[in-house]
Amino acid sequence: MEQKNMLVLVNEQDEPRGTMEKMEAHRKAELHRAFSVFIYNAAGDMLLQQRALNKYHSGGLWTNACCSHPYPEEAPAAAGKRRLREEMGFVTDIQPAFEFVYKASFDNGLTEYEYDHVFVGEYDGPIHPDPAEVNDYCFLSPAEIEAALASHPARFTAWFHLAFPKVQQWRKQSEVCIG
Template sequence: MNVQVVLVDENDTPVGLMPKMEAHEKGALHRAISVFIFNTEGDLLLQQRRYDKYHSGGLWTNTCCSHPLPEEDTTRAANRRLLEEMGIEAELHFLFSFQYHAALENGLTEHELDHVFWGITDQKPDINISEVESYKYISRTELLADLTARSETYTEWFKICIQDVLEKIESQTKSL
């Protein structure tokens, strides 16, 4: 299947479509989504990407991430991919967007405008084994210690945004 990603400008205005692999080969700016699920104990649900993924295989990352389909809004894409990858449904809240550019293995480049969502559920994951190698729950303290000790075992986008994610969720939940 030749999946198309939505190319965007710096303001997230769509400017075209491109095959996903071509966008990663050329480093073209495109729209993405990242979802962070926590349980009621406050532990983050991490996913280990399949070892045979086209990039970042075997690395630990947020609960799920992907690209919206053409004409699909980011909230719908986040909910769709959470169910497809992790078998979970949860009420998702938009947190923030950020843009990043990171060189990956195999000559690929991530250049994404990433829309970040979060939610809370104790629903047990039912992982899609074609996407996910494994999963685990981790406390904030354990996560930050592991990121310091073993940062090479985490995806680039996760390392870029995790501190902002944790701070913004903490700020939001204090005001709820």
């Protein structure tokens, strides 16, 4: 089986416990390693993407710049940069922010049960999304995102609802520490 179709199964401490084919892991709700990348521009606005309509779950919903699963033997940060290039058509430096575990079930019988490595970066250049992955994209201020999450929660992915406030808190704490 191709490496890109295999997920790294982990325990609650992110220790590997084997691999499993991607769709099987989602059908069986197996905890697996994942990553999410959040990108801001210099003005502090966040890059959002609307997932392609044909995605295996959450098609057409808005979410962070990119997210996926590292290949077996691939570090989450390297996977984040790879997927940012594949989905959004650009590369930028990303830094680890935090990790969290979440579980979300979908109407199609699949479940995301992920140990999510969250990365944050900054980018102001051109964006060339892959139309097979991304239906649309935009930059919104954190306040605009908070308002949209409150007024239209069904327009956003399950993990974005969980990760966005954590990213905002991480950014506030980072600013206090830096200066």
